[in-house]
Amino acid sequence: MPRAPRFFISPDQVLGPEIAISGEDVRHIANVLRMKPGEELLLCDGQGTEYAVTITSVGRTEVSTRVLSIAKRPLSSPRVTLAQGLPKSDKMDLIVQKATELGVASIIPVVTERTIVKLKDEEKRIGRWQKICREAAMQSNRPDIPSVGPVLSFIDFLRISHPESGSLLLLPWEEATLPLKSVLRQKQEACRIVVLIGPEGGFSRKEAELAQAGGFHLVSLGQNILRTETAAIALLGMIQYEYS
Numbered sequence: 001m002p003r004a005p006r007f008f009i010s011p012d013q014v015l016g017p018e019i020a021i022s023g024e025d026v027r028h029i030a031n032v033l034r035m036k037p038g039e040e041l042l043l044c045d046g047q048g049t050e051y052a053v054t055i056t057s058v059g060r061t062e063v064s065t066r067v068l069s070i071a072k073r074p075l076s077s078p079r080v081t082l083a084q085g086l087p088k089s090d091k092m093d094l095i096v097q098k099a100t101e102l103g104v105a106s107i108i109p110v111v112t113e114r115t116i117v118k119l120k121d122e123e124k125r126i127g128r129w130q131k132i133c134r135e136a137a138m139q140s141n142r143p144d145i146p147s148v149g150p151v152l153s154f155i156d157f158l159r160i161s162h163p164e165s166g167s168l169l170l171l172p173w174e175e176a177t178l179p180l181k182s183v184l185r186q187k188q189e190a191c192r193i194v195v196l197i198g199p200e201g202g203f204s205r206k207e208a209e210l211a212q213a214g215g216f217h218l219v220s221l222g223q224n225i226l227r228t229e230t231a232a233i234a235l236l237g238m239i240q241y242e243y244s
Contacts, residue, residue: 004052005033006042008134008145011049014067019043019053021063030058041065046137046145048073073143078168078190078243079105080236083157085112085199086119087228095232096129100136100146102236107133108149110157114201122151154207157196158214166191169216172235173198173208174225176218180235183217184242193239197232 007025021029021043029035035055043051043065049072053065082104084095092109099107107129109119119125129148137145152160168190170183196211203211212218221234 004040004042005029005035006044006138006141008046008138009043009051011045011047014045014051017067019051019065019067021065022061026059026061026063029055029063030060035063040068044143046143048075048143050143075144076103076105079192080239081106081108081192081194082232082236083108083110083152083194083196084232085110085154085197085203085228086115086117086151087199088117091229092125092129093132095229096132096148097136098229098233099236100133100142101140102233102240103142104146104236105144106147106149108157109151110154110196111151112154112199113204113207115199116201117199119151126150155210158210164192168193169196169211169214170194170235171196171203171208171211171216171218172221172226172231173218174202175205175208176220178217178219180219180221180238181242183219184239188243190243195232195235195239197228197235199228 009019009021013019037055037057039055041053041055043053049070051067052069053067055063056066057064080103082099084107086092086109096107126148133146133148166189168187170193196216208218221231226234
């Protein structure tokens with residue numbers, strides 16, 4: 001039996017046994033999928049709760065549904081935050097998409113000493129990245145959607161990055177000699193992981209030392225020097241492998 005189409009909603013759309021769907025998803029349900037009353041959907045609130053619903057009516061601006069059952073899906077553990085040095089062009093779009101597929105809980109764009117790009121229309125760009133997160137979470141069947149935080153300077157990020165007990169802080173650096181694998185296997189109990197990835201050109205020595213003083217492990221991803229987008233995807237893939 002084919003799986004019911006799946007869409008994200010916000011928790012405030014759940015009104016007892018009824019859930020109303022609005023926005024762009026209405027067009028997709030009505031005009032692309034051509035769904036009718038009586039057919040079923042799976043609605044996810046982005047925080048791990050899923051609602052199996054049946055459509056009761058399809059309008060031009062709203063699809064009304066009735067809840068059939070409710071299920072909780074566990075969120076990935078450990079919770080991973082990706083602090084990404086802003087790269088040039090549209091590389092951040094790719095990083096956000098793949099980081100979502102690889103299970104990150106949050107993404108923070110960071111301006112570092114070697115950041116080249118001058119971000120314009122920050123609010124618009126963050127909105128775009130949040131939309132990419134939503135689409136990638138839907139495609140990859142995640143129960144939650146990563147959050148995209150405001151752009152921070154490297155120093156400001158270190159200031160707010162006060163880790164709780166059990167956190168693991170990682171900064172890949174081309175001059176590091178400590179293998180990532182050994183750190184991950186020594187920290188299997190980590191409940192939260194923060195990954196700090198540099199932009200094109202990587203981190204300066206001063207930045208690496210400041211991060212290390214703030215509790216970050218300077219780790220090596222191997223002998224090859226990776227592009228910023230490759231480093232983020234490779235490291236997140238290694239984390240998923242070790243903790244899955």
